[in-house]
Amino acid sequence: MTPSDTKTWTSETVAGDLERAIHEHRLPPGTKLGEDELGEAYGISRTLVRAALQALSYRRLVELKRNRGAFVAQPTVAEAREVFEARALLEPxxxxxxxxxxxxxxLATLRDHIAAEHTALHAGETGHALFLSGEFHILIAQIADQKTIEDFVSELISRSSLIIALYWRRRAALCESQAHHALIDAFEARDGALAEELMKSHLLDLMASLDLRNLVARPQSLREALGR
Amino acid sequence: MTPSDTKTWTSETVAGDLERAIHEHRLPPGTKLGEDELGEAYGISRTLVRAALQALSYRRLVELKRNRGAFVAQPTVAEAREVFEARALLEPxxxxxxxxxxxxxxLATLRDHIAAEHTALHAGETGHALFLSGEFHILIAQIADQKTIEDFVSELISRSSLIIALYWRRRAALCESQAHHALIDAFEARDGALAEELMKSHLLDLMASLDLRNLVARPQSLREALGR
DNA sequence: GTTCACGATCTTGTATACAATATTGAGCCC
DNA sequence: GGGCTCAATATTGTATACAAGATCGTGAAC
Known part of the structure; x- marks a missing residue:
């Protein structure tokens, strides 16, 4: 993360940075994202902050409330279900x-990704591991070579991180390592039908790990979460 | 369309108006959308224009080219295929x-919609008929009561209007009336499986009507297209 | 006539100023 | 102590000013 006096931040890079922070649960659902505070943190004017926040609102990661400000989104139980249903439709x-x-x-890229995820987990960097876990799914969508669906999947993965922050109830790491490894095997065998089935059950497993009756949120200061 | 001196335009309503104009082919693919020109047309400052254009870029209806401006998007052949593939995945x-x-x-709403489409066609308002035709699909997605997928479908329908502007080769009205009527019958019978099959073939039919080897574009002045 | 360079002008990118709205804290009353 | 009111302050919404980059027209050279 570049210090704010380097002045390399555009609205796109700020949006990307915030998205990463949200994904890694450094910015929990419900956190207020003040324009002035963000402008100071990144060393840019409110114009760019607003553009970044608007971008994030289109990805449903941030909720803009008129005259009240921007907040990290807090998906409802209904939204949680919808997101995973949509994933169940697209990702297989x-x-x-x-x-x-x-x-x-x-295949090597996917394997590297899993390795990086394990490394992050062993180092206790659960947020980073979570991010990488989601990226694994996005990588698969990229390899599928269908940008339109990839974009939808990307959005759903990002939103999933919010849902997980609010509703995850399993102690274990997010995605069962075994499930990703099984997918790798199917990919190595170029077995499309198997990959499809494995993804279906993987997603069912994920959804089963969500407690769609609970709602938790913990706001904290922006500077702290962004590490600046 | 409200005159520009009424000052009721927000960035959201401007984006909606522009989207409608794009959908009805009043703003063809490739049209330059100048900030000052739009600001004058709607009687608002560039701030709101830029926000509206950014919104449209997230729906892939407008392409923002840094330092060069905003243009109504021109989907490539590859994008056209992708959009219809995604629709084939979601809409059934x-x-x-x-x-x-x-x-x-x-059911009555859907029927009213078809009637309105016929009325528009008979009145020679092909743009409006085109818009209503797409709206029929969005209505179905709304009735399906899954907002996440509905939003994706909405975006795909809007992008489809661009694709149709560029690649449609059939003389007939956009969606075969028969196909929509058959869907209505299936809906009346609450026959999910039939509705699904009918939608699949309807989309295949649509895609078959696209000539994915041609590219046409016709820019024109903004004021003219927006009727102000 | 064609091509290139340069300057003027236009347009977009961004910061800042001003307007509008929401929030918060202090003081007062019950 | 709790509730209400009001003013000060903070924050968001929008317009405007300034900076940066692109475009276009003109004049000179070949």
């Missing part, structure tokens, strides 16, 4: 397509 | 869900 398909298009390079 | 499901949830009121 991307898994199948990815398997059919798999290359040694792509 | 929404059709099924809609059928299972159908009420007499919702």
């Amino acid at each position: 398909r991307t898994a199948r397509s990815a398997a059919e298009r798999m290359t040694p390079e792509a | 499901r929404t059709a099924r869900s809609a059928a299972e949830r159908m009420t007499p009121e919702a």
